Each structure stands twice: as structure tokens, then as C-alpha cells.
Amino acid sequence: MYVSELPSVSGAGTPDDPYTSPSGTAGMREAFDRLNDLGGGVIYYPSGFYGDGTTSWEIDLAEYESLRNNWAIYGDGLESSRIRAGSDDGAGIQIRDSDGTDMFYVEIIGVRFEGDNDGYTFVWGSEDLRDPYNSCFTRFATANENPDGDGACQINFALNTYHYGVHNSAGGTGLDLRRVQFSGLEGSFSSGENEGDVALNIEEYSFGNLFSYLNIEATYDGIHIEEARAIGNVFQNAYFANVFGTAFTQQIDNEDERFPDVSDQGTYFHNPFVAGAVERIAEIDDSAVYVDGSTRRWPSTTVQTYQGDRYGGGLNDLTHVDFEPHSEPPEGKLGRIVLADGESWDPTGDGDPALVVSTGDEWTVLQALA
16 A cells, blocks of 8 residues: 555655645554454555654554554665654654554655654554564664653563664664564664663563674763663674763663573674774673773673673683772672782782682682782
8 A cells, every 4th residue: 555645645756745645643543444444454655755754653552453463564764764753752753552562564654754752653552562573574774863851762662673773863762662572683773872882772671682793982971771671682783973972871770570690691693893982891890791892992890701602601700800909898799800909909918918719608818919
């Protein structure tokens, strides 16, 4: 179904004369109505501009009884088929199912959602995570011109799904993932240059995902993981550049009642390429991060690496060296090395600083520093 050819859609598809519809949804609601009458199919946005960027809308799939899994949105390319929305109170465009129905096999390919929005420009799924999307295939772009907005794109509850995305926001979050599991993600993400802006935020119960060939640049912070349930994710050949804050931040809550001790399950980076103009590579708490083959050294206090096969084999703890003098024994784990100040904490008894190593149960002097 060609959106531009629907009887209710008018305009020339140019930036100054975009395709519009009476519903103020760039023809999207009219297309879903027609698709429901047909029992499903493909909504096709040929090259052009859709919507004048002054309206926002929600597509509630619960209103379309004959669609269920039989719908898709296609366009001619991420820069060619451009759907514009604008909102000063919430998201620009949201597609969800208020009844909480499980969706399968959805495809959104070859379109760009853009605009000036107080919330996210495009939200897929419900904020309360009631409608999971399973085995879907998506390739789309989003952009938010509002530096004070929430961001470009939010994906809620996707399972076993592939997503290639280009998500750029003038502020907030480029891509926010909430409960995304055993899925594959690729693409390029960026946000603003102010503190608090982040290119990729992973939260909720998001685990077992493979992120491949990510381009993280032109942003204050790169990737944030700040929840204990966002674990076991693998980043393959991630690229970081022009990061004004921190490329990767992992500060998880290990006291989560449902997930009381997940710190060792960690996050995995294979061959990350950390280019120039990156202010800080990583800020990591006591949770595990495993790094293999980085172009630059990551913080040695928390980083571990693989041994054996490049993408497998046993985990091998790197020596954890902390050269900041400690006045008391910190929490130790096997292989961690710290510097005792020799005053408040004097393991040698001679008043001199010393390097000590943890066996996991106690600290042993490696070298006294007279």
C-alpha cells in the first residue's frame, strides 16, 4: 500500500509541501486503517517527506483486530523516506499494543523518523513493557532536533530481534533499550555534547545481546549500563570517537533483590577501537567487564580478558593494580593489587608503603616500598 497514493493524503512530498493527511499522522493512521480492512500487508512510504513536523501521534495496534502479526512498514531508504513529527509534550511517534499482545515478525525497514520532540522522536512498544515484539527485523533511522528532549529512539521489550539503526539526537539519549533480550543490534548512535547526554543507554532486563560494528561518536557519553539486570551483553568491534565524557560507563546496582549478585557475569568487548578525542575510556564499578584486543588500555582495576580461543576459552583475570594509596584494606578478589599507604594501613609493620596482592581471603605483601 503506497501511503502517498491514499485518497486522503495530499501534498507533493517535498520539504516545503510534504505529504499530509487529515489525521495529522503523515498518512500512517489512514494506512493502518486500510491495512486492517485488507487483513494485513505492507505500508510503503516511497521517497519523500511525510508530515509537516508539527503533530505527534500514537498507533495503538489493539485497535486493529485483523492485523496482529501481519503488518510491516517499508520505505526507500534511511535518508529517502522521511516521516516527520513534532511534540512539546511527549513522544513524536509511538507504535504499541495497549492490550499487551505478543507481536511476532514485525518489519520496519528503510524509513527515517525525525522532528523536534520533547520526548523521544520514535518509541516502539509500551513504557510499561506489556507488549513484547518477537523475531522482528528492523532497519530504520531516528533523529531529534530538541537538545532538551528525551532522545531519538526508545525500544521497549524486543526479543530475538535484529535492529540496524542510525539514531542521532541533539540531547538526551540516542537509543534507549529497555528489556531487549538475545537480539542483534548494529548501527551508529550519537547525542549531544553536554553532561547527561548519552549515545546508547541499556537498562531494565536486557541481556544476551550482540552489538556488532557500533559507531559511537559525537556525543558526551558513549554507552551506559547502570542496572544489574542489563548483563551478559557482547560488543563486537565497537568504535568510539569524539566522546567528550566517557566512552563506556558501567555502574550497576548489585543489591537488586531479584538479581542479588550478578557482578561477575559482566559485559564483553571484543576488539573495541578507541580512537582519538575520547576524554575517558571507561568508568566501571566492581562489576566485571571483559575486554579483548582494544586499541587503547582500559582501566586495569576492573577489566578482565579472554584467553585461549579468540571468542571463547576460560576467563583470565588480569592483575588488578590500584596505585592510589589506601588507608585501609579494600574489598579484595583474587589477583587484585593495591598500594597500602604504610600509615593507617601498614601490612609490613615498618611504616613504609607496600604493594599487596589479594588471595581473595587476605592480603599478602608483594613489595615493600622503602
